[in-house]
Amino acid sequence: GENVEQHPSTLSVQEGDSAVIKCTYSDSASNYFPWYKQELGKGPQLIIDIRSNVGEKKDQRIAVTLNKTAKHFSLHITETQPEDSAVYFCAASTGGGSYIPTFGRGTSLIVHP
């Protein structure tokens, strides 16, 4: 089955800095890669996603890049703000009607004011 590795487990940055979280996956059939933000005591919230026919996608301060050859994808957050502090999960899933994602272990992002 699919295996998703996520690094780092903890990331501490100063407000205004950029943050990068990286994930690798094992199943070359995976073609959908969502990123979720989970604040303390809440459910995961989809913040951005990318499909395998796209190499990069951007939404304001958040961007995701995908390298299918190397089987890795990354989340980039620019101009970080304290409210970006949360746990971020990457995930991967295959097509063909299977939409159960395999999650990474999560990255705790701490943005210091």
Added chain:
Amino acid sequence: GAVVSQHPSWVICKSGTSVKIECRSLDFQATTMFWYRQFPKQSLMLMATSNEGSKATYEQGVEKDKFLINHASLTLSTLTVTSAHPEDSSFYICSAPVASSGGYTQYFGPGTRLTVL
């Protein structure tokens, strides 16, 4: 985006009692919903797939008699933790897939914190 709600948001119960958690899709129909369990500082663990009008599919190691799932309508799935014990204390989250260009996107509920005394 699609909205998934859960009720209650938190519950405290005594050991040996049963607790029911509801998951609703508010603005779309969901023939399938998923139930996850999350321990502190850990990732989401898929427990089971809930299918409208049929039996749920449980992941390996999840006791189906312990965690009863019912998907009675296209907008409601329930998870009942039977004869709860302290080790069942956890954060339970449901999700539902929504069709989007090229596939499906999972939308999660806000979660239910269960504490068993």
